[in-house]
Amino acid sequence: xxxxxxxxxxxxxxxxxxxxxxxxxxxxxxxxxxxxxxxxxxxxxxxxxxxxxxxxxxxxxxxxxxxxxxxxxxxxxxxxxxxxxxxxxxxxxxxxxxxxxxxxxxxxxxxxxxxxxxxxxxxxxxxxxxxxxxxxxxxxxxxx
Numbered sequence: 001x002x003x004x005x006x007x008x009x010x011x012x013x014x015x016x017x018x019x020x021x022x023x024x025x026x027x028x029x030x031x032x033x034x035x036x037x038x039x040x041x042x043x044x045x046x047x048x049x050x051x052x053x054x055x056x057x058x059x060x061x062x063x064x065x066x067x068x069x070x071x072x073x074x075x076x077x078x079x080x081x082x083x084x085x086x087x088x089x090x091x092x093x094x095x096x097x098x099x100x101x102x103x104x105x106x107x108x109x110x111x112x113x114x115x116x117x118x119x120x121x122x123x124x125x126x127x128x129x130x131x132x133x134x135x136x137x138x139x140x141x142x143x144x
């Protein structure tokens with residue numbers, strides 16, 4: 001599972017970069033792929049990283065709506081950029097990737113928050129993604 005962990009971190013970095021640059025995540029993904037092919041010192045972009053970024057891009061509007069709706073006391077634009085992008089990635093994988101157990105998604109995103117964000121971030125990420133996990137059946141139904 002180390003490969004999936006690495007893929008998630010790279011997907012998070014791509015989402016984060018897109019957010020920081022104000023660029024489309026698919027453009028950033030293409031830049032990463034092009035760079036990894038042109039420079040052997042750059043790590044390759046895995047298939048799973050591409051799947052996560054492309055999946056997020058497909059559902060980005062809905063994911064941001066859900067995060068804004070269910071985060072208590074935080075608007076999307078007030079969230080720390082790291083947390084916002086961990087939550088975006090986690091929400092996509094939690095709601096739309098059936099192959100990954102929900103507990104794994106929550107654990108991976110909380111670990112990412114511990115590694116890249118503030119001391120308060122892991123509980124915030126866990127709480128919000130936990131709420132989305134509870135609502136998952138209705139959230140998928142609402143999208144149809």
